[in-house]
Amino acid sequence: MLFAQLLTVVLILLAIFQLVLVFGAPLGRFAWGGQHRVLPPGLRAGSLVAVVIYGVIALVAWDRVGIIDVFPDAFAEVAMWVIFAYFVLGTVMNAISRSKPERYTMTPVTVVLAVLSFLIAMGY
DSSP: OHHHHHHHHHHHHHHHHHHHHHTTOSOGGGSGGGOOSSOOHHHHHHHHHHHHHHHHHHHHHHHHTTSOOOSOHHHHHHHHHHHHHHHHHHHHHHHTOSOHHHHHHHHHHHHHHHHHHHHHHTTO
16 A cells, blocks of 8 residues: 555656646756747646546556555556556656756656556555
8 A cells, every 4th residue: 555655646746747837837848858948738738638647547556456446456457567567668768858857857756656556566
């Protein structure tokens, strides 16, 4: 249960960050490749979608560890592995970003999310 709680805390912090970007904060160098100081409308929409995705990920994680029962067990188990793969891919993408702020900030965040997702997928 602890890993799902930690994952949720990190996702909430990321959701807040994404919402700040949606509302025009000049922090775009930390996200979406770091090419924009203020995100254009298309990337703002992407940030809003990311917030929804973070919520779904938290639901899956909480279901997987048995805190809630929203999805069939087999679905939650497979979905958690897909989420782990998603965060591994996110780690790679952040690590190769041309934006140093994104690379140095978001790569460690996605590593933490990948590790927590792995532990949850394993059933811890």
